Amino acid sequence: MTADTGKTATLFQKTPLELDSGAMLSPVTVGYETYGSLNAACNNAILICHALTGDQYVASKHPITGKPGWWDRLVGPDKLIDTNKYFVICSNVLGSCLGTTGPWQDNPATGKPWGLDFPVITIRDMVKVQAALLDHLSVEKLMMVIGGSMGGMQVLEWLATYPERLHSAVALATAARHTAQNIAFHEVGRQSIMADPNWNEGRYYDTDERPRKGLSVARMTAHVTYLSEDALTRKFGRNLQDRDKITFGFDADFQVESYLRHQGFSFVDRFDANSYLYITRALDYLDIAGRHGGRLSDAFKNARHVRSAVISFTSDWLYPTSENKAIAHALNAAGVPVSFAEIEASHGHDSFLLDIPAMDQMLRGLVTAAATSGGVE
Amino acid sequence: MTADTGKTATLFQKTPLELDSGAMLSPVTVGYETYGSLNAACNNAILICHALTGDQYVASKHPITGKPGWWDRLVGPDKLIDTNKYFVICSNVLGSCLGTTGPWQDNPATGKPWGLDFPVITIRDMVKVQAALLDHLSVEKLMMVIGGSMGGMQVLEWLATYPERLHSAVALATAARHTAQNIAFHEVGRQSIMADPNWNEGRYYDTDERPRKGLSVARMTAHVTYLSEDALTRKFGRNLQDRDKITFGFDADFQVESYLRHQGFSFVDRFDANSYLYITRALDYLDIAGRHGGRLSDAFKNARHVRSAVISFTSDWLYPTSENKAIAHALNAAGVPVSFAEIEASHGHDSFLLDIPAMDQMLRGLVTAAATSGGVE
Structure with missing residues (x-):
């Protein structure tokens, strides 16, 4: 940072x-x-x-x-x-x-x-x-x-x-x-960061690479827990993204998908993956x-x-x-x-x-x- | 398989x-x-x-x-x-x-x-x-x-x-x-698989590598949604794994963590990552x-x-x-x-x-x- x-x-x-x-x-x-x-x-x-x-x-x-x-x-x-x-x-x-x-x-x-x-x-x-x-x-x-x-x-x-x-x-x-459920969601986020080869056991500061993908997925998962089902339904429902119908593919067809991808990718610019590990751990230990x-x-x-x-x-x-x-x-x-x-x-x-x-x-x-x-x- | x-x-x-x-x-x-x-x-x-x-x-x-x-x-x-x-x-x-x-x-x-x-x-x-x-x-x-x-x-x-x-x-x-919440959790799982470099845009069948880590994290996330908070609390609560106290580290201190890791890693032996993408997509399209x-x-x-x-x-x-x-x-x-x-x-x-x-x-x-x-x- x-x-x-x-x-x-x-x-x-x-x-x-x-x-x-x-x-x-x-x-x-x-x-x-x-x-x-x-x-x-x-x-x-x-x-x-x-x-x-x-x-x-x-x-x-x-x-x-x-x-x-x-x-x-x-x-x-x-x-x-x-x-x-x-x-x-x-x-x-x-x-x-x-x-x-x-x-x-x-x-x-x-x-x-x-x-x-x-x-x-x-x-x-x-x-x-x-x-x-x-x-x-x-x-x-x-x-x-x-x-x-x-x-x-x-x-x-x-x-x-x-x-x-x-x-x-x-x-x-x-x-x-x-x-246990709080810990479970955090553990999933930590494992997502640690699964990213760019994480490299936490030694990435002296390289140009960051575990962006792993941190992004961790943030996406956490973000779902921050919103109620009702809020997601009101905000997005099954609304499609800039399209009249589903594309039968793996692009972000649904607005909720592109919203989450944006949440993930914008997060990695402002947050450090190791900090995310340490802070989630502090929460779990509480x-x-x-x-x-x-x-x-x-x-x-x-x-x-x-x-x-x-x-x-x-x-x-x-x-x-x-x-x-x-x-x-x-x-x-x-x-x-x-x-x-x-x-x-x-x-x-x-x-x-x-x-x-x-x-x-x-x-x-x-x-x-x-x-x-x-x-x- | x-x-x-x-x-x-x-x-x-x-x-x-x-x-x-x-x-x-x-x-x-x-x-x-x-x-x-x-x-x-x-x-x-x-x-x-x-x-x-x-x-x-x-x-x-x-x-x-x-x-x-x-x-x-x-x-x-x-x-x-x-x-x-x-x-x-x-x-x-x-x-x-x-x-x-x-x-x-x-x-x-x-x-x-x-x-x-x-x-x-x-x-x-x-x-x-x-x-x-x-x-x-x-x-x-x-x-x-x-x-x-x-x-x-x-x-x-x-x-x-x-x-x-x-x-x-x-x-x-x-x-x-x-x-929207169902789609959100599936999207997180798919992004986790796709973030694994071994996934390689789905072309991994002719290599010895599989996107094991990405699929494992996807399964862990999904598994949390399959259990109630109450079930997790009764089954694990904040019980520690083979230890008297927390270790102040990132190993699986809590039983719920090692349970989820096991769920993730055992899943990848019996399931194909691309199949997981296709079937979750079918569910989201329903x-x-x-x-x-x-x-x-x-x-x-x-x-x-x-x-x-x-x-x-x-x-x-x-x-x-x-x-x-x-x-x-x-x-x-x-x-x-x-x-x-x-x-x-x-x-x-x-x-x-x-x-x-x-x-x-x-x-x-x-x-x-x-x-x-x-x-x-």
């Missing part, structure tokens, strides 16, 4: 980052963006956590695709998360490929890209790096940490690991552990309850002061309402004040990225309440 | 088979198995139609894997489909790779394997070949045609195309058309209503004498109850006598292949009633 990745901080230079695996990492660079300014009381900071293939460009133009930020609709001056009022931080997660340390970066010990020698990471490791970034930015406490999907998992790890640094927390369309003797509520027992909210979407079959409700129940059982809402939306898992008025209404209430109760303004 | 494929018939030698695409095919060889004998009244024949990766070995040992037939539990002497009483026929579908003409076979025009020059086929084309096989076996009319999944689609095409040759018809876990001005019931208007039944399974998310119910409604609207049952089963789409007592009970009733009303014995 050769794009200009904006702001970068170099952390863990003196004291290395101890990962959940036991491996040590030093230094760790972090690509991040900020919007607005920290107020004098230092109580208006909001950390936004991105999803698997997301990035720090939550409200600014993506340096490779040139597209608007992935939550540009919600974040900015006078928008729902108003950057005139709040100091918004979004950083590229550990293991990813837009400025933050990952398998694409040079291993300081060898001077060559890590590849598969990069240590396997967890969602909690990502959160530890975010906490260090907050130190670097002189942010002691967050008015809010918020994120959807893998971003929501980071929110849960914040609640479990650094509750004292939170005033409020909002997790959308997420889960506290990966199910099992917050497992770390607490099987009781999810035990993970949240020090978060009783944090105003929390969990939001699910009716048509999300990747992280369905049942998984989100289990999180809300655990927070409740731990004595954490929690709001839960299942929002009617037909777009599937990706609903949290889309224009869903009921979600906006809920988020607006949560942000305002967090600001008021947190003493902002 | 070099295994002994049992009985073979060579059909369409004088008059070629006209495919739905308009292409002509001559001759067509068909690999098939029969069990029991045709009675004097010629009214005890049952045609069993197999699913995507199934074959004619419904009740006999598979020549490559050595495993028992895929419905061995139901078909045989004194079994539910009693081969002491009925003459059971099962043939490998057109386009497949166990004795029936497909892309692996030599193109008579060139003397070399067809590869992608093989014409694209449809489910109705498969049924036309089965009808010709019945002629070859002197079976004028079937006491029953029965099948699950793609086998059920063949049953529907029998009802639409050759109703006069049917006394009864049973379709399980099926659909009358592929939805749209019986589309051929009848959008009214599925119009497809069945000549089947009013056929005792029919449609069976779905609660946990099947590939061809859910709604799709099966739409078929039952259409049969009903066409005046075809139809029984419909949604069977409580937690195993997902593959339920029709498993030991589900409620399914057996229903099938036993349907077979007995068909035999009695059809005047058998």
Whole structure:
């Protein structure tokens, strides 16, 4: 990834980052963006956590695709998360490929890209790096940490690991552990990348070749899980592509086929295949309850002061309402004040990225309440 | 595929088979198995139609894997489909790779394997070949045609195309058309095969290499859609493979990962990658209503004498109850006598292949009633 990745901080230079695996990492660079300014009381900071293939460009133009930020609709001056009022931080997660340390970066010990020698990471490791970034930015406490999907998992790890640094927390369309089906779909994606001869056991950085085909198929498979059957039917149905009838061939006859091919091929320009392996692995390893003797509520027992909210979407079959409700129940059982809402939306898992008025209404209430109760303004 | 494929018939030698695409095919060889004998009244024949990766070995040992037939539990002497009483026929579908003409076979025009020059086929084309096989076996009319999944689609095409040759018809876990999500998952599988350099545009038969990795990933993806989330959770959950804890690596840590890898790698020994492309394409092209001005019931208007039944399974998310119910409604609207049952089963789409007592009970009733009303014995 050769794009200009904006702001970068170099952390863990003196004291290395101890990962959940036991491996040590030093230094760790972090690509991040900020919007607005920290107020004098230092109580208006909001950390936004991105999803698997997301990035720090939550409200600014993506340096490779040139597209608007992935939550540009919600974040900015006078928008729902108003950057005139709040100091918004979004950083590229550990293991990813837009400025933050990952398998694409040079291993300081060898001077060559890590590849598969990069240590396997967890969602909690990502959160530890975010906490260090907050130190670097002189942010002691967050008015809010918020994120959807893998971003929501980071929110849960914040609640479990650094509750004292939170005033409020909002997790959308997420889960506290990966199910067998979640793992299965990720494993298929990883095997697709590893089946590509250009992957070459992860050593492709010094060649002109990239495992584009393998990564593209992995993305296509994952993308099907992000949309509901209903959304696919409404968007495409059995509509044909630029043709009156089927061609009796293997070209993309159906619009859904050419849409998926486009999703796959455009993804490989902005994402690193090894990063995809590492991040999907981190997701599969997530099992917050497992770390607490099987009781999810035990993970949240020090978060009783944090105003929390969990939001699910009716048509999300990747992280369905049942998984989100289990999180809300655990927070409740731990004595954490929690709001839960299942929002009617037909777009599937990706609903949290889309224009869903009921979600906006809920988020607006949560942000305002967090600001008021947190003493902002 | 070099295994002994049992009985073979060579059909369409004088008059070629006209495919739905308009292409002509001559001759067509068909690999098939029969069990029991045709009675004097010629009214005890049952045609069993197999699913995507199934074959004619419904009740006999598979020549490559050595495993028992895929419905061995139901078909045989004194079994539910009693081969002491009925003459059971099962043939490998057109386009497949166990004795029936497909892309692996030599193109008579060139003397070399067809590869992608093989014409694209449809489910109705498969049924036309089965009808010709019945002629070859002197079976004028079937006491029953029965099948699950793609086998059920063949049953529907029998009802639409050759109703006069049917006394009864049973379709399980099926659909009358592929939805956008169905097409999407198949497209991902096809792209996975085509991404494998060993696929080589379908020209791999004269080399020692096969697109094993691509076909394996395609099978893994499809296999996830055959099982319910609940079945995966009960079978595997987050159980680890031969280990006490996660290894922080990319080996198959979770049992579900090694299970899927096994499903993928064992599949490539018994199936041809090009056949997989052709058969998935036939499934995607299926749209019986589309051929009848959008009214599925119009497809069945000549089947009013056929005792029919449609069976779905609660946990099947590939061809859910709604799709099966739409078929039952259409049969009903066409005046075809139809029984419909949604069977409580937690195993997902593959339920029709498993030991589900409620399914057996229903099938036993349907077979007995068909035999009695059809005047058998």
